[in-house]
Amino acid sequence: MSIFEYNGSALVAMVGKNCFAIASDRRLGVQLQTIATDFQRISKIHDRLFLGLSGLATDAQTLYQRLVFRHKLYQLREERDMKPETFANLVSAILYEKRFGPYFCQPVIAGLGDEDKPFICTMDSIGAKELAKDFVVAGTASESLYGACESMFKEDMEPEELFETVSQALLSSVDRDCLSGWGGHVYVVTPTEVKERILKGRMD
Amino acid sequence: MSKAVVELPPKGGFNFDLCRRNEMLLKKGASPPSFRKTGTTIVGLIYQEGVILGADTRATAGSIVCDKNCEKIHYMAPNIYCCGAGTAADTEAVTDMVSSQLQLHRYHTSRESRVATALTLLKSHLFNYQGYVQAALVLGGVDVTGPHLHMIYPHGSTDALPFATMGSGSLAAMAVFESKYCEGLNKEEGINLVCEAICAGIFNDLGSGSNVDICVITKGHKEYLRNYRVPNTRAHFSSKEFTFPKKTEVLLTKIVPLREKIEVTEDGDAMEE
DSSP states (O other): OBGGGTTOOEEEEEEOSSOEEEEEEOOEEETTEEEESOOOOEEEEETTEEEEEEEOHHHHHHHHHHHHHHHHHHHHHHSSOOOHHHHHHHHHHHHHHTTTSOOSEEEEEEEEOGGGOEEEEEEOTTOOEEEESSEEEEETTHHHHHHHHHHHOOSSOOHHHHHHHHHHHHHHHHTTOTTSOSSEEEEEEOSSEEEEEEEOOOOO | OOOOOOOOOOOSSOOOTTHHHHHHHHHTTOBOOOOOEEOOOEEEEEOSSEEEEEEOOOEEETTEEEESSOOOEEEEETTEEEEEEEEHHHHHHHHHHHHHHHHHHHHHHOSOOOHHHHHHHHHHHHHHTTTOSOEEEEEEEEETTEEEEEEEOTTSOEEEOSEEEESTTHHHHHHHHHHHOOSSOOHHHHHHHHHHHHHHHHHHOTTOOSOEEEEEEETTEEEEEEEEEOOOOOOOOOSSOOOOSSOOOEEEEEEEEOOOOOOOOSOOOOOOO
16 A cells, blocks of 8 residues: 555646636545545645645645744745745755655645646655646546546636536546545636636545 | 653664564565656766767656656766666766765865766765666766766766767667767867767667757856757647536635735834834
């Protein structure tokens, strides 16, 4: 059993026209037993930057706390929020520091950068960044997510269409993975608002 | 008397805090995750006026392609570039680190960086970690002493050659070089040969794929040709796009308007004395 399959997770982030969507499943399990169906995998770092952490839930929580700490220090020093590209470099450095004893997490970072340009990025557990222009996936359902996103993705989608695409891709992929699912949690972020929606999915 | 122990922040370098816990997990049967590798075909050759480096653009995690267009030619100095194969995090971290060290060295000495400096910094770091930092590199550049091309292995050994290939596709690329390389190639011939070698890797090695990136370095000038050739475009577009007329069922919606950024103007009233 891989350490990533201990808790189970599914995360996806997609780019639209001046907006982005980041979505996760809601299951928290201990191997094959489900212990929570409302687990929050995506956290807000600041108004225009979201972080999703897949993999071992304990490492995800510890890593999230460390990153919030570093971001708050940055805010105090620089008197502004961190840009998504800078944040991605910070996460990469923190993960690489533990190269020989890593955190068992795969982060997905999504944010709006300068001039409201959407930025998405994922990394492996030791901080190798993958900057994509269309979508990034992580978690136990990642193989199905790759397939679903690859076929459903279109360039320059408006927020409503982006929401539909991300939701359908997420729900269809977690249906093919035992360890993730039990609904979905989708954030669609545009320059003016953040829409958070909870999806109804198969509860098995 | 209570001892107040203030934990100092780490001074850089690797942190081994989680190793004991990870060992325990391994013993209990939880296998560690696979890291992102750049399966790769990377090549370099020396031509008439300088050095040409080439790389494919596929990154894999196990047998899944996780990035179809990643960058494997890393910047080291204005006149030195480095291609990296092996574990992606290691190649990125080690080239970034040596690039910063070279910049500091340039500030210190007020001179253009030399390829030998980059070579020594890379090989001593890799040897220090006895091959555990899995980065196999092709380093090329042109400095005051002329064009240089080196291969650096994960354990820290190096080779200096007129043409070099590394990565899982190195045999396919080397076959092309061995048959067609000669000294004194001009720029066009050099680029074509590098392109052919990378394409041999892309089409014959499963760990390499997608597009060809090329970097041409000459004395005082460099050209980074990202996606120089794109031999694998997606051909299977379906004419019927995905549409979802039956909308996704939503249980809860929460809308948070983002705060408007307030502009502070300077022409307020001055404070009264």
